Amino acid sequence: MFSLKPVSSPTLAYRLAVLSRVVAAVAGGYLLTALCTVVAARYLPMSRADAVMTATMLSFAIFTCAVIWVFAARSAWRAWAGLAAPALVLALAAWMGRVAA
Numbered sequence: 001m002f003s004l005k006p007v008s009s010p011t012l013a014y015r016l017a018v019l020s021r022v023v024a025a026v027a028g029g030y031l032l033t034a035l036c037t038v039v040a041a042r043y044l045p046m047s048r049a050d051a052v053m054t055a056t057m058l059s060f061a062i063f064t065c066a067v068i069w070v071f072a073a074r075s076a077w078r079a080w081a082g083l084a085a086p087a088l089v090l091a092l093a094a095w096m097g098r099v100a101a
Helices: 012-043 048-072 076-100
Strands: none
Touching (some): 012 048, 012 076, 048 076
């Protein structure tokens, strides 16, 4: 009726992969969100105060999507790559906006 198989605990590799995803979600998601907010506030075609407010409100949705992406990716490497690639593009856009100003 009931089997008495021993329950195996998660392996160290699995725990490290989960830890990597948590760090990617929190730190990487924050970095990506901050860069999106900077770029949006810089390039939105409205008054500066409206652009900053709009970019800040949009940041909540961006952070939520980043966290969902990290835990939906097939591997921790893909999660990090999925955050790093747009972050590099946004950092370049933010730097270009700073240079042009």
